[in-house]
Amino acid sequence: MSASVLRAYRASILHFTANPAQQGDDAQYYEYFGDGLLVIKSGHIRDCGDAKELLASYQAAGLSLDVTDYSGKLIMPGFIDTHTHYPQTDVIGSYGTQLLDWLNTYTFPMEARFADLDLANDVANFFCDELLRNGTTTAMVFATVHENSIDAIFNAANSRDMRLIAGKVMMDRNAPENLCDTAQISYQQSRDLIQKWHGKDRLSYAITPRFAPTSTEKQLELAGQLFAEFDDVYLQSHVAENTDEVAWVKELFPWSRSYLDVYDHYGLLGKRAMYAHCIYLDEQDRQRMADTQTAMAFCPTSNLFLGSGLFDMNTAQVMGIPVGMATDVGGGTSFSMLQTLNEAYKVLQMNEQSLSPFQAFYQATLGSAQSLQLEHKIGNFEVGKEADFIVLDLTATPLMERRMAHTHNLKEQLFALMILGSDRNIQATYTMGESRYQKHAA
Structure with missing residues (x-):
């Protein structure tokens, strides 16, 4: 031409x-x-x-x-998925557990296999093709604890000219030994991966402590250090998804005011920080997210599938908290943002709220771009x-x-x-x- x-x-x-x-x-x-x-x-x-x-x-x-x-x-x-796990592609739709059992029964055994680069490449390529087949052109993605899992997903996305944010999981306790790093190793590997991938073409790096229970205080401290060290990197994690999880965090961090307060204590809130779920938060937590412009990822299909609870969209909107839409594969049950919006409507109906179709498609496009601080590029x-x-x-x-x-x-x-x-x-x-x-x- x-x-x-x-x-x-x-x-x-x-x-x-x-x-x-x-x-x-x-x-x-x-x-x-x-x-x-x-x-x-x-x-x-x-x-x-x-x-x-x-x-x-x-x-x-x-x-x-x-x-x-x-x-x-x-x-x-193109649709924008603000929270998903590419290593869980092969366990999507697995039967019969809630969050903590899901991790032990399905997630951890599958993620252990990603030490194999060939497997990681195979899943990463399928995952990216599946996103595109469902109309998703940008995603924020968890990898595994293995460095090569990041190489795999970034290479797959880059070959398709996708905008992708991803990070190596930081996890040094309360997980199988073969999936644990250490605080120092996770800091150094994450730092090396930031320098290797962040800002390359359409790729961005996210510092990725899995969730507070699988990180020691030292690891969270070093994650916060990384977040402060690099001005434009992202951070992603989970918060307040499940009542048993919230209780566990209270046992592990008895000094904290709340689950969110653990992350706040270590400097893990702010613009370009994305927290999945955000169901069991109090008013002070929500105000802190609003004040720091920390974003929420609304994951309706996984919240229903794992029996976690109902997201409060109205309060987030009133308080000015950024909200992105998310499939949360593989606890989430579909790569389709259309199916995700379907379930979002039902979640909010159960919570005596409503989701208009205009609001829904805004959230899946420009709203998610804004939650990722990317509205100047996409959305x-x-x-x-x-x-x-x-x-x-x-x-x-x-x-x-x-x-x-x-x-x-x-x-x-x-x-x-x-x-x-x-x-x-x-x-x-x-x-x-x-x-x-x-x-x-x-």
């Missing part, structure tokens, strides 16, 4: 410009073009708007467009942002085709999509303007 020819994609287009929960009833927090055009230049957004208007303006300017026509489909920004179609986008087929199944025929507006279409949708609705996935997945005709 000539360098003067720009790529463009024609379909209905939807993206968000603000958080619906923080706007008035009449505020415009999204842009929707029934017949839209997305124009890409060098992997970034050049234009987004009405197709006929843009086509006419480009023609008048003497600029050629190579247009891929997805008419009848919906283009949205919507503002000019100059990275061209990660997906093409959705709203009539991918006979049931959905029939249901869509009875919708009356965009809100109803989006709600049907998030409740009935799955990987089958992903027609295509693009990262940096390049096709990474195309659904084959049946």
Whole structure:
């Protein structure tokens, strides 16, 4: 293709410009073009708007467009998964335990196998392909305690031009011996991996203490030291997922005011820190997260599957705590963000709250980008942002085709999509303007 020819994609287009929960009833927090055009230049957004208007303006300017026509489909920004475990891919959907038993029965035995680089590479490549097949273009990912597990997932993501944040698990107690490092080893290996991978292409490193019970105080102290040492690295962990877990933390850290306070004590809160679950927090904990802009990852499918509890979205929104959506594979039961939004709606219904379809798709795109401090790069179609986008087929199944025929507006279409949708609705996935997945005709 000539360098003067720009790529463009024609379909209905939807993206968000603000958080619906923080706007008035009449505020415009999204842009929707029934017949839209997305124009890409060098992997970034050049234009987004009405197709006929843009086509006419480009023609008048003497600029050629190579247009891929997805008419009848919906283009949205790629989904963003703010918490998931790639080593748990092969134990997704395993029967019958809650959190702490899940770790011992399924997670730890599987993670021990990741000392084998060939296995790690195999799972990492499958995992990244599965993300793309489900329309996810950015993810924040746990690896294992093994350094090569990070090499595997970063290489797999980088070869697909995905934006990925990942880290080696730091874990020096209350786990099998073959999965334990030491405080000093975890510090040094994490530091080496930061220098090797952080900021390379679209990759970022996350300091990754698994959760407070599997780290000594010295390890948490050194994790905090790392977080302070590198200005723009991330931190990821878990907090307040399960009542037995919360009680265990109280036994292990009797001096702490709360589970979250353990992390706070060691300097592990702040922007670019992401904590999964955040179910059993009190008002002081939530205020501390708001004050430090520490983010929550809402993991509805795993919270239901492991019987953990119900997330409080409304309080987080009112207090201004950043919230990202997360699949939490493999305690989570699907790679699909559509299925994740489906379960999020049900979790909030059980908690006497509601999740509008606009709020849901904002959370899966721009909201998650904001929770990761990445809204200047991804999350919507503002000019100059990275061209990660997906093409959705709203009539991918006979049931959905029939249901869509009875919708009356965009809100109803989006709600049907998030409740009935799955990987089958992903027609295509693009990262940096390049096709990474195309659904084959049946």
